[in-house]
Amino acid sequence: MELLSGAEMVVRALRDEGVKYIYGYPGGALLHVYDAIFQQDEVEHILVRHEQAATHMADAYARATNKAGVALVTSGPGATNAVTGIATAYMDSIPMVVITGQVMSYLIGEDAFQETDMLGISRPIVKHSFSVQRPEDIPSIIKKAFHIAQSGRPGPVVVDIPKDMTAPTERYPYDYPANVKMRSYGPISRGHSGQIKKAVDMLLAAKRPVIYTGGGVIMGDASEELIKLAQELNYPVTNTLMGLGAYPGTDRQSLGMLGMHGSYEANMAMHHSDFILAVGARFDDRVTNGTDKFCPTARIAHIDIDPASISKTIDVDVPIVGPAKAVLKEMLELVAEAKAKPDAEAISSWWKQIDEWRQRHGGRFDLGDKMKPQQVIEMLSKVTNGDAFVCSDVGQHQMFAAQYYKFNKPNRWINSGGLGTMGFGLPAAMGVKLNFPEADVACVTGEGSIQMNIQELSTCKQYDLPVKIINLNNQSLGMVRQWQDMNYESRHSQSYMQSLPDFIKLAESYGHVGMKVERYEDLEGAMREAFAMKDRLVFMDIYVDPMEHVYPMQVPRGAMRDMWLNKTERT
């Protein structure tokens, strides 16, 4: 058996796990590992400019591929800089392996230079974590880390490695395990057949059904089964913010997004439904609105890989614990075999009702003198044929992107839903572009968010990552401002972005192309030009109406159907 040092084992194990890129930043505790990286060329290291960006790049790779991304950060400040990225992945159940350097094992606990208790700091935001105590455990720990991160309900795993575990002088036989056995961890591989049967009976008997799906369908690779089931039955589908793209957004049966900024028709349909099939969604507060008023006439079947997500906030009638793909497959078979068929008459009048709701609002917004952010997203959708990877930051622009970019494929909409991390967008776009060099990759952002990781423009230059930055510049922290307009009589406390940089010059100084767009008439030409520049990063600084609000917006603690439709009109 080959003898390797701990540092070499780290790199070799990543290679054997099929990892092509790792995203990271070196430091004292990782010097042995970085030396091992230097001496091989199978695993490529991408040097970011801030560790947060490394985690978001790894995270976005995972969101686009459903495979764990890998970040490598040093002890102390390197590790703490990664914390926001780990929490971002955790909240959205994204598989990720974060390797953190640690001080020498014999110094732990002594407040050594650049020591932080990373296992302690990250404990509430990881699926699991490991501390390497013996170098020879490195291969099996890394194997377990990937296994845990990618199976069951996915999530980030931290592997903390004290520097002495990677010493180049000590060598150990290297053997990468083929599989993992853990008596305390065994994710479920299929749902309970009796429960699935019950859900199918209810599904077929429903008169006003809605299929409500979340990120679990995307991470669970169940989009195909979802589409088949919905189309077989001719039932409406609504996706959460995390679930967009699982069902084609341009299809007639798609109601778009539901929840706080969901479509009028999606929220109305949910409220009036008599049966909800929830798949890989977690009934979170941004979806349900007031839980006591949630969908009063609906019975609910809920498929989720995580039993703790079921009946956590909303009690359901038929819980089904299992992977979305396997359960939906079984449902499809049962539907095909079933003697009972959906009540065609009831379903057609349900569609009639839904179409009326669509007519009533259907994503309309008012045009004005100034360019509207919605217009920009619609243009982005047009210019990229609805086929780009759209990586978003957090704020109004994120909601507009979710509402107006029609995603027809899963894994194309990459955003921080659960944590709502400003600064996510650019590194996410970089992580996707690196792995999908031929694809159009847009970063939809705002002048607030982009400045939270703007330093990564430098990384983009170094590694040739020609993403297109669509900066919806409203000169304000728009989402904060909107809440201040609605709840604080427009007292705009600290939500105005003063002293903005000249983004064009800024982009140019990093070696990229900048474009300023102030009039809607210029938008299409500029955007086409930007996307035509296949090998250049283009920063499009697009000035949009600062007064615009995101609508619909649910009335706090109301029912699903209680919404503001514009500044003056309420349901």
Next chain:
Amino acid sequence: MRHIISVLLENEPGALSRVVGLFSQRNYNIESLTVAPTEDPTLSRLTVTTIGNDRVVEQITKQLNKLIDVVKVVDLSEGEHIEREVMMIKLKANGQMRAEIKRTADIFRGHIIDVTPNTYTVQLIGDSAKLDAFIAALGTASILEVVRSGVSGIARGEKVLSV
């Protein structure tokens, strides 16, 4: 309602802090917590008593089950079970209080395990309610120190919690 939750846990560094952290992170309450290795040194047995409605307790057991180090979880309060807690209580014991304390301890089947001219230390084993009752029964005796182990529990009958 009060629940006694028993957990079989990998005896690994950090495992206990994950369990305790879960309770604070998710805002669950811990009344008492005991933990020690089992006959198999790779496994620890942990008992938590907590107060919560059914929904909260269901979440607690589900969330505990999700922890990678947790091998098994059972809510003992769902079935017949036995709970025990050990208490050591140091009391001022002068004059006629010495006899009084001895009598009360006998009634509760406690043992005096340490004696000085001015103090008694009583050991008592039972469920938590019995220990509470003993403290109440001491009346005017002056308590110097109370140490309670927290609750340990086990199911009645042939049911066992093992891997």
